[in-house]
Amino acid sequence: MSGSGDEEAPGRQAIRKLAPGRLVIASHNPGKVREIEALLGPYGIQPxxxxxxxxxxxxxxxxxxxxxxxLKALQAADLSGLPALADDSGLCVDALNGDPGIYSARWAGPGKDFAVAMRRVEDAIAAKGPDASRDAxxxxxxxxxWPDGHVEWFEGRVDGTLVWPPRGDRGFGYDPLFVPLGHDISFGEMDPEAKHAMSHRARAFAQLVAAVL
Incomplete structure (x- = not known):
């Protein structure tokens, strides 16, 4: 197993390269699958x-x-007999000590209603008082x-601030809450191409592409 948590060093050499062909996207989130498919499109991968x-x-x-x-990638690779790519991502709010973090999807409840999740985030920040940080x-x-258990991993991050009410109907998840640093519109208002150029997922993908493709 190898890995990298350094988003500023996309030239890391992977132990194993990914050959063109079928790749399982180990997600049941349609928005996430669409983003990953778009990022993989130019590289001869058939997601x-x-x-x-x-x-x-x-x-x-x-x-x-x-x-x-x-754990998601290993299960999908084992069950499918194909290489598998999994993404685990989330929103970390400074005022909430990093929550919802790895529980970001669970804050949306069993119906995966992110309007509910965004309201929960806003209510939790408001409960901290009027001076609570909105950095996130x-x-x-x-x-x-791979099916033999080998794993490569990559991690990306993007910083910003949270707005209320949510803005925009593009993207998915918490995107309408999040305005990346240096911008005045949310991920939910941004053209997909603009988001792909800067997002946490795009930064992780830049490492993956440099290392394994």
Missing amino acids: VSAAALDLPEPEETGTTFVANAE HFVCALALA
Whole structure:
């Protein structure tokens, strides 16, 4: 197993390269699958989602983004017999001591309603008082696993601030809350191409592309 948590060093050499062909995207989140497919498009990879293969969603028992990405990728690779790529990502809010963090999806409840999740984040910040920091960052950990158990992992981060009410209907998840540093519009208002150029997922992918493709 190898890995990198340094988003400023995308030239890290992977132990194993990824050959062109089919790659399982170990996610049942349609928005996340679309973003990953768009990022992989130019590299001769043929992505197929875990949902399309009827693969189960594992229980995310890890205590870090990397650990959860690894367990999802390893299960998908084992069950499909193909290389598998998993993403574990989330919103970390300074005033909430990093929450929702690895529990970002769970804050949306069993119905995965991110309007509910965004309201929970806002209410939790408001409960800290009027001077509570609105600084936050997104983290994305990518794990690329092969059926023999080998894993490569990469981690990216983007910093920003949170707005209320949510703005924009693009993106997915917490995107309408999050304005990246140096910008005045949220990820939810941004063209997908602009988001892909700077997001936590794009930064992790830049490492993956440099290392394994």
